[in-house]
Amino acid sequence: MTRNDICEEILWKKSDGLTPYPDALDFMATRSRQIHDGTADPVVWLVEHPPVFTAGTSAKQQDLYNPHHYPTYEAGRGGQWTYHGPGQRLAYVLLNLSQPNGTIPPRDLRAFVKGLETWIIETLSRLGVTAFTREGRIGVWSFDPLTGEEAKIAALGIRVSRWVSWHGVSINLDPALDDFDGIVPCGIREFGVTSLRRFNPALSMEELDRALAASWPAHFGSIPREE
Template sequence: MADVLIRHLGRVDYTPTWHAMQDFTAQRDAATDDEIWLLQHPPVYTLGQAGKPEHLLHRTDIPLVKIDRGGQITYHGPGQLVAYLLVDLKRRGLGVRELVRRMEQAVIDLLAEHGISAERKADAPGVYVNGAKIAALGLRIKHGCSYHGVALNADMDLTPFSHINPCGHQGMAVTQTRDVGIAATPAELAETLAAHLTRHITL
């Protein structure tokens, strides 16, 4: 089974990174290693393929990018840890729902290490602490391979979430690791999240 390569990309603009994921997926073959890209984005709203524009409640100076993942609208910004999973699902014998479950479990395991109890919701993919969303998920599958991934709110300005219905859910509360008592920096969390994601992908 191919390895999982971890790439730390730092703070990168959204659109070029999205296009790089598309290019990687289009060019990969049966021998290409799976990769996890760890990064942060400047402020941006992204709207999934079937996303409804009305979930952006108030226009701001934050750009809106219409993209090719599933799901509705979400926000990315500095202090949010993003992990993009470029995984050959067929090779690993994974279905989409199982990959989503394993991604959620990786975040749940990370939070548990810090004494925080988190859960998933059947009707709203992601990870929640006391009913507030702390991590959002979105994927695109092409030729049996995934891209996009999971965004964990760590130490960021949560205000932009108030201008949207997060992931299409009106009034959904959001939180972040800092606000639930986790002192680790996004960089420190990145190492732990990568380890948990790798473990769950390669089970």
């Protein structure tokens, strides 16, 4: 896709501070209905949350340990248990999937998930981190520079209501990695988690956000327009 093929803008909304998780659920539920009804535009919303564990539709109770007694929420998205907390960038992607979005054909959930994965991988490449997906594993992975082992650096979880997407992706910039010990992340016991700070201690959230915006158009066909 060339720049000449990109003719639309998408609202790029960023919230400072820590957004309570229930507030995010309320916003996404309302906005997804409005997008379906044609009364609001699609949006990518960048947030951070206080420490929480969220359960996807496949979450198993035995995979939750929660030694710090963080709040837990039913997210309504696909997937299993996920941790969110300060230092982790959430990008909630609310798109009308009934129409094409860049390289994503209409109503093609597989292509949409692949688009999210390649968006993350390109974003991390811009930051000097090689990342990849693995067959049979959810999320985006890299080789942890401290252990040399494969570890998850980003997670995906989506919900689609009347062909409008909500939820999205999370990328570990510098969260408290020990907090992931409170769950079996995405039901995968064999591998750990890592963060961008292990690759580059000086990397900022602003740099990550710029990389996300710069990588978006080639995959989703619209140019980010900050609110």
